[in-house]
Amino acid sequence: MxxxxxxxxxxxxxxxxxxxxLFVLLVATGHAQSSAFDRPPxxxxxxxxxxxxxxxGGAITISWTLSxxxxGGAxxxxxxxxxxxxxxxxxxxxxxxVPRGSxxxxxxxxxxxxxxxxxxxxxxxAKGEAPSVVAGPxxxxxxWFNLGRLNTLIATIIYITLLLYFIFHAKKGKKLFxxxxxxxxxxxxxxxxxxxxxxPILYVPGISQISDVATIASINxxxxxxxxxxxxxxxxxxxxxxxxxxxxxxxxxxxxxLAAGKPDAYDxxxxxxxxxxxxxxxxxxxxxxxxxxPATNLFIGMFFAESLILAETGASTGAIQIAGTDAVAQIPxxxxxxDYTLIGEELYAASAYLSRAPLLLGSLxxxxxxxxxxxxxxxxxxxxxxxxxxxxxxxxETPLMIxxx
Amino acid sequence: xxxRQVPLLICFVAGIVMLSQNFIPPLTWVYQQALEWARIxxxxxxxxxxxxxxxxxxxxxxxxxxxxxxxxxxxxxLCYMIIAGFLTKYGLFVKLHAGCDTGSAWEWIVTxxxxxxxxxxxxxxxxxxxxxxxxxxxxxxxxxxxxxxxKARTFEATLLLIAAMIVMLGRVPLGQMIPGVKEITVWILDxxxxxxxxxxxxxxxxxxxxxSLKIMLGIERTYLGxxx
Numbered sequence: 001m002x003x004x005x006x007x008x009x010x011x012x013x014x015x016x017x018x019x020x021x022l023f024v025l026l027v028a029t030g031h032a033q034s035s036a037f038d039r040p041p042x043x044x045x046x047x048x049x050x051x052x053x054x055x056x057g058g059a060i061t062i063s064w065t066l067s068x069x070x071x072g073g074a075x076x077x078x079x080x081x082x083x084x085x086x087x088x089x090x091x092x093x094x095x096x097x098v099p100r101g102s103x104x105x106x107x108x109x110x111x112x113x114x115x116x117x118x119x120x121x122x123x124x125x126a127k128g129e130a131p132s133v134v135a136g137p138x139x140x141x142x143x144w145f146n147l148g149r150l151n152t153l154i155a156t157i158i159y160i161t162l163l164l165y166f167i168f169h170a171k172k173g174k175k176l177f178x179x180x181x182x183x184x185x186x187x188x189x190x191x192x193x194x195x196x197x198x199x200p201i202l203y204v205p206g207i208s209q210i211s212d213v214a215t216i217a218s219i220n221x222x223x224x225x226x227x228x229x230x231x232x233x234x235x236x237x238x239x240x241x242x243x244x245x246x247x248x249x250x251x252x253x254x255x256x257x258l259a260a261g262k263p264d265a266y267d268x269x270x271x272x273x274x275x276x277x278x279x280x281x282x283x284x285x286x287x288x289x290x291x292x293x294p295a296t297n298l299f300i301g302m303f304f305a306e307s308l309i310l311a312e313t314g315a316s317t318g319a320i321q322i323a324g325t326d327a328v329a330q331i332p333x334x335x336x337x338x339d340y341t342l343i344g345e346e347l348y349a350a351s352a353y354l355s356r357a358p359l360l361l362g363s364l365x366x367x368x369x370x371x372x373x374x375x376x377x378x379x380x381x382x383x384x385x386x387x388x389x390x391x392x393x394x395x396x397e398t399p400l401m402i403x404x405x
Numbered sequence: 406x407x408x409r410q411v412p413l414l415i416c417f418v419a420g421i422v423m424l425s426q427n428f429i430p431p432l433t434w435v436y437q438q439a440l441e442w443a444r445i446x447x448x449x450x451x452x453x454x455x456x457x458x459x460x461x462x463x464x465x466x467x468x469x470x471x472x473x474x475x476x477x478x479x480x481x482x483l484c485y486m487i488i489a490g491f492l493t494k495y496g497l498f499v500k501l502h503a504g505c506d507t508g509s510a511w512e513w514i515v516t517x518x519x520x521x522x523x524x525x526x527x528x529x530x531x532x533x534x535x536x537x538x539x540x541x542x543x544x545x546x547x548x549x550x551x552x553x554x555x556k557a558r559t560f561e562a563t564l565l566l567i568a569a570m571i572v573m574l575g576r577v578p579l580g581q582m583i584p585g586v587k588e589i590t591v592w593i594l595d596x597x598x599x600x601x602x603x604x605x606x607x608x609x610x611x612x613x614x615x616x617s618l619k620i621m622l623g624i625e626r627t628y629l630g631x632x633x
Contacts, residue, residue: 055430057430142431152428156424163618209447211443216628223627240454244447246457274458277536280532280539287475309539332554345612347612364615371611
């Protein structure tokens, strides 16, 4: 009997204390959570500054460890501001803003080389922001050589040496073999056919600018075509997509007629500008093919989606068609719709093939040797990697690694 | 002599500088500058192109050449778009509207002219649909070209036909239900197709570099309208 009040009291205390304890815990947790959202985020740490490599001194890379509230915690970070100053005491100006989850940024805004810069990374959320400690100084230094392209430089030197060797070798008068290119052999036949039919020849030098090497290669071929056309007393129509290409084409065709001894036969209205709009150009050239019905169509240069529209329209008019392009995606279309196609590098070999100039033929030999070197490297690389030997592959990275160290 | 030597010298120096800027970062500004110049020259060259276009078509009209009536259409469209562009750009119709009484005949005329000469409207409702029409022809031409290319006359053409059939089947849901077709399609595209493409690209890269060197050294000079 004497124990009963104690037991009652203990039960009463327990029954009250437990809900109270739970209530206190809930309130405390809620408070802790709300306070995590109410306060500014925790600042970033380990801010590291590095001069961006292989550049002209215009960039600094800033990296940091994410704010604890971004990589976990409250997870309410909006993003980071990278602020810069020339003094550790400020004032700091925002030069870059990056979204949450970013731990690196590149500052490329009006940096002078050999000036000390200080940075702080400011983490932001809806309630405020927290700056990191000031990091620095760092300088954006000018690098006089792009080490990232060392391998390219070595390959370029090897290739140029090979080309020069064979060019000067050819200069000595050694006869060089060049394989038959059916497309170029058919040029004379195509011009002859046009002459017999009394129809013109259509030459489209692609739809790219003169800065495109394929366009220059096309202009080189046009030179030979213009000469042959002049010799046969035939007309050549050259519609142009680019006005600069047009001026070059006019000059080249005029020279071709002059070289054939028939400058008066040249009509400058046959080499003209159409438009720099892709499909408007196609419509115009299609119109020429359908109305003028040229005996031969030559599509040589850089082409895009319009290649098949041109080639199929030409095929429907019954013309002999010779195409040549280095645009890999367009080659199958030309092969399907044209009689002859110069594939890729054949376009660049055409000038040497047509002129048979020893110096030009020498460069082709150099190209072939470089190709043999590359094929050899690829084959050895494949075989060695199949056997798990990585040293051959690493050999190509070695010069770069040595210089980096 | 000067006509030949000066362009070749400029070409050689420019080529060396442009090659060097690939490896010497402080020289990259030269490349950026060259791009700026190219833009300016292109803008000026457009006038040369325009002159060429007008000359060719006026000549056709003068000579009453075959199909000369199309030249009227070209020259009319050219002038129309130039006028529409300038009027839209300088907001002439906004000024004319400001001086009109609401509901007057003059306002009606100005509104009609504004609609007829709205550059953006003409571009969106005439030029874009015409371009889309031209592009759409590609679908039909692909079918006709494929019909010719896939005729199994030779061993190579038969191989092409079989590969094309498998790839086409592997690209549609029905074909993918056939066991193995999807895997063979991916293999054809990733292995022989990619290998062939890369082979062509290596040749193209070497050809480009070789042509560039020949131009720099003045060995290749036909682009200047000169023979060796």
